[in-house]
Amino acid sequence: MFAADATAEDRAGTDVLPAVQALSEQLGHKVVTSRPIREQHANITTYLPNEAPDAVVFAESVEDVQATLAVCRAYGLPVIPFGTGTSLEGHVNAPLGGVSLDLSRMNRILAVHGEDLDCVIEPGVTRKRLNEELRDQGLFFPIDPGADASLGGMVSTRASGTNAVRYGTMKDNVLALKVVLPNGDLITTSRRAKKSSAGYDLTHLFIGAEGTLGVITEITLRLQGIPEAITAGVCPFPSVGDACNSVIETIQSGIPVARIELLDEMQVRACNAYARLGLPETPHLFLEFHGTVAGAREQAERFAEIAAGHGAGTFTWAEKPEDRTRLWQARHDAYWSVLPLRPGAKAVATDVCVPLSRLAECVMETKRDIDETGLIAPIVGHVGDGNFHTTLMVDVTDPADMAKAKGFMTRMVERALAMDGTCTGEHGVGQGKMKYLAAEHGEATLEAMRTLKRAFDPQNIMNPGKIITV
């Protein structure tokens, strides 16, 4: 293996060039080695350096995936599955070189079973395109991480987002997978029946495995019927603590809220500037209720009562579909909206999740830390799940600034872990969070993860240098 910062040129004379040649012989024009394409296939978000692969293979079929793996096995070359490159923790970097296996051309919707509320797709389908295709049939796929990610990538990072509080995360919405294992075998993890007790749960083995155990080539997803009524709106609060305590009480009351998102006052200010929302610049919850007409109204009324008990201001409804779209677009654009807060700086997304009862405490301590450390770091969160993010504006060229940011990020994770939480609610481990896993899981559990990895990928060719080292 090579040093993490070795380039393909550094490795000339090793097995890399013959391996790439062997790939080209088999896959022809689907193999690309130009530097811009290679760099686009490594980390392009956050503070992590871009570590480009030696080549990119644009797979168009299961056979292409198997052919790529066969060559990479023969030459011991890393394989890094790639969807849209929107992951945040360096998941698609190539620290040891190798092949980025781009699955975006495997983007067919193979079947929509409206009667069974499921569909079968290839991994390169993105969530927006899927929902466009489903809309006419009155169906939708609820998981919504913000970015227009590929479903293969969303499976691989166990993604979630704004709707997870009601519909669960990717772990709750995948019925079955087809996966090419490192040894080349194509396996089917389950069938379309809604439940099964027929042996080990291979489906969940690959959900969240970040491409380190195999390459997903087909996904069977659970779908939802588009609700009869959708009601959305925003509600201001005197403080993030009041907003969080409203969330805790809402969830504990069993109100099946579809979305309940926190934006602190700095984030509201940024969204106002970016999307002209015209909101009062205090912490807000953005909400959405799904149900029958009467049911959605009842949910909203119950929430309003709870919020009033925590000092909430006037609830503003987004009655029309276009107002609702504008609202959620503003929420999804939170990342872009913060960039003008510190021109030239990079936006670094953090991601912790704690048990709901600790949410208010964790958010408030984090806010105090931001203030004391003197950071520009708006807070947003899928707070119904106890999950929140800060978007740190960091000058990555300034070592002092980076050190300050890293210290804050570590404290944020330590705080979540001390509250029985996790270092990542939805972004995944990638490269960025490997260092926290021992504290989160303990050494025996990490060793069990290594046992899994070694069993399925004894050559360590699948996305090495991510999640755990073996």
Added chain:
Amino acid sequence: MFAADATAEDRAGTDVLPAVQALSEQLGHKVVTSRPIREQHANITTYLPNEAPDAVVFAESVEDVQATLAVCRAYGLPVIPFGTGTSLEGHVNAPLGGVSLDLSRMNRILAVHGEDLDCVIEPGVTRKRLNEELRDQGLFFPIDPGADASLGGMVSTRASGTNAVRYGTMKDNVLALKVVLPNGDLITTSRRAKKSSAGYDLTHLFIGAEGTLGVITEITLRLQGIPEAITAGVCPFPSVGDACNSVIETIQSGIPVARIELLDEMQVRACNAYARLGLPETPHLFLEFHGTVAGAREQAERFAEIAAGHGAGTFTWAEKPEDRTRLWQARHDAYWSVLPLRPGAKAVATDVCVPLSRLAECVMETKRDIDETGLIAPIVGHVGDGNFHTTLMVDVTDPADMAKAKGFMTRMVERALAMDGTCTGEHGVGQGKMKYLAAEHGEATLEAMRTLKRAFDPQNIMNPGKIITV
């Protein structure tokens, strides 16, 4: 290893007796070798023969579990985790002898986090006891397989039951596990945060693993608030086809029904005789709706409209809690109620699950098969999930009768598989369904399951002879 029918006496002179002695030295009175106790710890349900272990260890702590495993590793002796023995496919049999590791004394409720809707328990807690302890706090655990099973056993078989259509199965309701691995390591699979992307999903690895990968010693479960309103009732239909088509339309309409159970006319007759329900002897759906007062009423009204479109008779409500309890007790006693249908015969439960769109077809073909084969086999089902059972009354001493029953069981599985279904929706594989897994999953997938098993249990001491052979 020994022949499947070898007794401890047959194996005298081998390593078994010294192993049992070593266990007794370490665990004293917790080790029991009397024949009645050993036989009670093997299969006591269905048609599979009782294959007793060599000894039973009544573990009281994680340390007892680890001590048992240490001895069994040293002597290569099988370890069979045991909860209440209510599983149906020979999961607790000891075909190769060994130690039944009885976890029923590890039955403490360690914590109830009402604010977070979760609790932490030991594996020997049974579901009824858990719900008794939770009731005062307005909470309940929804998974309900009928029998008063231990939660450890329910995790291990990926159990579900009547409420799964709304609340999911065990796979959807376990947040974290502590597990002693075959090598003795105690691991914690996850934390209490509601979601996480922090590495491989070890939680789901052990859900449904039937004790073949390790011993579960602690479980963190998701809980639900007891709904404000619970409405239950029964609805007669002209045929099972009409009942099934009502179910399909109800689920497709997104009505969040909490229970929707099919009983065919033979099962209704049996329940009438056993529980004096006084129902008309036609196919019925038993239903329950959870929600706010208005919400539960709205669900029931929408269902009634759908059912009317499929020729349903008059809906009868169980208004009072005691009527509701009586109704569900009658449903849960379905197994006992069929025994008088053929005195002296054994009741053999089957269990398939198909995509919802195929449910009516699968149930009707199965019914035709029952009639043509001349079997006494009432049908019950958790039909909202596409899952149903027949309870075959078989004279296990009559080879011709057994052959007829086995032929029917095989056809039932083949029918489900041909419809993209599974050979077991909730009972698990155990010994009884190993023969169907190759047809269900394919050889490459079975080999992936073997890879898992070998990685975690290289000595093959954990519940060998279940799920897959390695």
